[in-house]
Amino acid sequence: MQKLSRAFTVLALSLFFVLVFVVAGFGEQNLSTDEVEIREYQGEKLGSVSDFRENSIRGVQKVDPATYRLVVDGLVAKPLSFSLEELRSFPRKKKLVTLFCVEGWQVKALWEGIPLSALFEKVGVLPEANTVIFYAVDGYTTSLPLDYILERDIIIADKINGITLPPAQGFPFQLVAESKWGYKWIRWLERIELSDNANYRGYWESKGYSNSGDLNRPMFEQ
Incomplete structure (x- = not known):
């Protein structure tokens, strides 16, 4: 007994x-248990979240959605920080874009999220700003020209292939830097700084990788 x-x-x-x-x-x-990853969009086959390789500088980051804030500051009229709940009210956009990694692999996926232009409209970008610097939870940084972001209507994605962005892909936000090498696709985004420093070098750029990150150019500085 x-x-x-x-x-x-x-x-x-x-x-x-x-x-x-x-x-x-x-x-x-x-994450929602009833989410199902789609594998085809508008007649095109998609890769899967399982196709991405883990190559972050400090391992997969786990971000608490209850305390998360996205800061947008720098050369702006009104610096702001947003909770995930507040960010849900922003306009949304879908994009079918392939991420190309310098390691030789690639994944085509359907990304969905917030156009950066909508965030910029809220804070009011000052005329002298020409560069956007991105900061991640793990200390990773990178930058892109402001003109490129506005012309391409670049988004920060919180969904991939119809499901909530998993932690390994950058929950809560990954930058979708289309036509750029994968090191520009910063994950676990927590701060966006408007700057006039066009020569800013991020984590990999400071180690010799091309600051432009353009796919049609050498990945290393000449």
Whole structure:
């Protein structure tokens, strides 16, 4: 009888800890269990989130959606920070774009998120700004010309192939830097700075990678 009681106790504790981990995981990543990744869009086959290779500088970051803030500051009339709830009210856009990594792999995906122009409209970009510097939770940085961002209507994505961006792909936001090498596609975005420093060098750019990041140019500075 004591053995049976002990077995039930162990089983109950095991179920309790499984439930705790499951609930904690959902709260941390803010992912929905009923989301299904699409593999085709407008007649084109898509890659999968499982096709991406992990190559971040400090491993996959886990961002708490309850405390997350996206800061937009620098050369702006009104610096602001936004919660995820506030960001849900912004206009949204979908883009079919392929990410090309300097390691030799690529993934075509359907990205959905917020046009940076909508954020810029809120803060009021000052005339002297010519560069946008992006900062990630893990300390990674990169930059892009302001003109390129506006002309291409570049977005920060919180969805990929119809599902919430997983932590490995940069939850809550990844920059969709179309026509640029993958090191410009910053993940776990937490700050966007408007700047007049056109020569700013980000993490990999400061180590010799091309500052433009253009796919049709050498990936290293000449």
